Amino acid sequence: MSLGRKRLRMRLSPSVEAIPRSGIRAMAALAQGREGLLHLEYGEPSFFAPEVVRHAAAEALLAERMVYTPTEGPARLREAIVRKLLRVQGVQVADERVFVTHGGVGALYASLASVLGPGDRILMPDPCWPNAVGQVLTLGAEPVFYPLRAEQGFLPEPEAWPVDERTRAILINSPQNPTGVVLPRPILERIAAVARRHGLWVISDEVYDQIYFGERPVSMLEVYAEGTLAAFSFSKTYAMTGWRLGYAVLQPGMQSHTTKLVESCYSSSSMVAQVAALAALTQVEQAEIDAMVDAYRTARDRALELLDAAGRQRYVPEGAFYLMLPVPPGYSSDDFAQVLLERKDMVVVPGATFGQLSDREVRISLAAGADAVAEGVSRWLELSAELERARD
């Protein structure tokens, strides 16, 4: 066999090649090396993890051997998670349904990969957090996007979703990245009705469950108890993005199935992060979480005031820490994000990163703080007005 023919076999995985490029990375690359930019692109808290969490981890590192743990996570942590689900979500689940994972992204993967195979279809929002789309594509499954339109407050119309014999699941995310929308209970009930009618799983991404500005978000675990797999995380609530710990809530009887998957991927999640997570659940005062959420709320309110005063307010994000701003007519979100960078020295995420529909939007992060967000919204208003004047 010639070398040429041998080489032909060395292709890169087509399912990975099918994952779209990350617009967040592309913007970061454009901004690299430039001083004095206003950064509104990062989707992570700017706080330290609570002190008790850092102490618990530091002490454990000195006193204990860091070893593999049970794949599904240690019993004490899973019991603490069960208590948290009752306290925060108001749902009672058995310990065996809780699976500790590598971040919320690991919880999402554990859920998606436990139920989807090649050729299966899953209904997903457009806009959607792109990593979820990437996960579905690597499984050889097919995302079918349902629209979340700005003019409908970014809320879905479940009765209009195209369900066929290949559809197996629905992905929802509330509070949502990138819109900040919280799905109200009546919409969750309509989604559950569609799922029940067709016998579908609902994969519910609830990693922002404790970051909300009005009513507590309702968990899909409550509304569609018999078919929901839910993903949670320590990253956002406790400002622990780099610790990489989350958990999935599976259906009864699934643990050994998902154990095979997670065991093959990464054996078990990090032990030091598990110690930290247990401290987060058992020692962090609610007031400390509230203070962080208050900072995001203040940033949101400053943004909304400015938008309102300019007659440009379209919707009210009720959770997570993001706000979508529209792109002026005649621009794609990539082009507009570049003009914002060139002319206003600010970095945002082009909406195209989250789906086709949101090419009319850019995302800013409220986690950047109220002053930065207010400055960003002012610069966005100025540039939008300049570009609109130039068109007239």
Ligand code: PLP
């Ligand atoms: N789901 C959504 C909607 C997110 O925005 C993120 C992180 O940005 C995750 C899941 C993943 O969270 P983690 O950082 O815990 O993996």
